[in-house]
Amino acid sequence: MIPGAAGAQSVYDYWLGMLPQFFAQMGAAVKPAAPTNGIADALPFPADQVAKAATMTSDALQSIAQSYAPMLQAAGAPGLLAQWAASIPGLAPPQPKPVVAAPSAAAMAIPWMTMPFTPAMMAAATGNAVPASPAAAWLPMQQMQQMQKAWADLGSQLIGGASQTYTTALDRTFGALSDALGLGPARRLQASGQQIMAAVIAQNEARAAYGMLVQSALAAGLQRMMARLADMAQNNERIDSVLALIRMWAVATEEAVHEILQSERGLEATSAVTRAGLNYRRQMQGFASIIADTLDMATRRDLDDAYREIQALKRELRSMRRPATPVSSSAKRRARGTKGPTIK
């Protein structure tokens, strides 16, 4: 295993996980984790990842061949383009209808496929999977609620087996007194949990806005490709390769993605997702630190403080390092037989 490969694994996992969505754009159905007949498992990193990607590509090409052949036979090139356009809202040409059923809406939905920067990278960095659906995005909230309840119950146990009902009643009745009895953490956790839930909601909203932007980039990309093909037709040029057509789509889509994401609203949306992601992470850290504080465990802040002090000491040490004597002057001194100044 090379250094950093564990972190890199998460990048590959995420990236290769997007390949089925990429091929779904072309109307090819590919399993998320294509079997590699054991080849990938036996290979060293990153050859194993390349083997996985290659196997998925091979499967996708087979799927494309199977689904495009009858479509081309029945409806020709218009059928092919209709299949592609079907994945982009508002772009599907009215006819002709493809003879092969288009992939499901779920397979065509690619909200995260071209999600530049922060959402994906933060998800990878934190080890969180990017939610595959809005419903999946709510899962952390449910988990948080369960965690919060478990913690409240634990808090009750710590003060002598009191029930949550008792804790709540005590809190309502005596207010600050509950802090004195050691119930403060449970209350802080409850507040923290609510902040996390609010952060999750804000993050989902930011992601949704971002997803809309990406969707519009995909539509613009396909339109751009169509325009290029139309220009080719006008110049009596023809394209006879499916792979070349896919590459043409990729280039056109990349341009559209760049244009939209580098626009003012694109940068605003990206910044909003960044802020929402950071806020969510910090709220989670706040929650964890309440637990750590209560159990008298070192928090990341404690560690950071220690590291900061160590770094300050190192700087002090560095400032005491004797600067290297200029070579020319030491050579001159040697020639004169004198010693340089003694530095203590």
Added chain:
Amino acid sequence: MTTPTDNAMLASRAASAIAITPMTMAKELEAARAKISGGLRRLAEISEDLAIATVPRDEVWREDMVRLYRCKPVVDKPHAVPVLITYALVGRFQMIDLEADRSLVRKLLAEGFDVYFIDWGMPSRAQRWLTIDDYVSGYLDHCVDVIRERSQQDTINMLGICQGGVFTACYAALFPEKVRAVAFTVTPIDFHGDKNDPQTGSGYMNQWARALTHDDIDALVEAYGTAPGSMVGFAFLMMNPVSNLTKYTIDLIDVMGDEAKLLNFLRMERWIADRPDHPGEVLRQWFKDLYQDNKLIKNELVLGERTVDLRNITMPVLNIYATGDTIIPVSCSKGVGGHFGTKDYTEIAVPGGHIGTFVGSKAQKILAPSLADWFKARSGP
């Protein structure tokens, strides 16, 4: 605003350019699948060591996670003035010696240079408080002193790459008495250069950083401490999301069909995967002072208690930029000679992208020979 009718007409015209038949498609895709099958067999049989950066070398100094290496010279009498190569923190130094025939280091050694390079190592959480000053006035200065003493030279030649180029520029401005000549490759000096020459698909990192506030950057650093290498890796992948998907799919077909290409691809992947974590305080200063406030070119960047004044760079400067660089836009590197204190300023453009500068076949023919000629002309025999 296009209407459904417009779209239908466009699709109809577009369709007439497509001459794909079921037969040609079947043949093409079968051939592609055969290439992939062959590639998978090759992958399974790979016996060659995929190790990168294998140039023979000795570790001559270390502190914390930082190492200074001296490459073993390949000529009897190397040039007296050594060259110190400083790479970025966002990737590993292996890029300068990816493989034997795509190695900047080996080319410089073959030209008779005494080559040193710094491996910044893999910073951990403990290094989150490291600042740019710690790198420049600490590690880098120590490395330079070690080389000066070992080589018995008052001044040495320095070659900075990307972020390492910025560190080198700061160093040359703060410690000009220790630098004979300095070369920058794909180095941003004017972080707002792209504002005057915006290019679609280029400089996204600059724009994204500027769209954030100082508070956002503080929040980023507080939330992460050290930016995980995987996060940095994602940042680069996401700059070109679609082409980075085709890279692992349809572009992979040709790679799988050619053993040499496959090995090159694997080595590059290996380098890409090896991303160190990035110390938070460096990140904070990099984003706020450089990306957002552009302090380097304004001579306002403060490291420790000293201000970096580019006019102190009075030694010869070589500035090499890549014409297709989308990570460091050309406009951030090119035409900055007037900001240095030197009268001996040279600029060279190499074809290709940011990383292509070091591994691209065309760039390889220009980069190392240009550096060698330039250093030789300025540091004597």
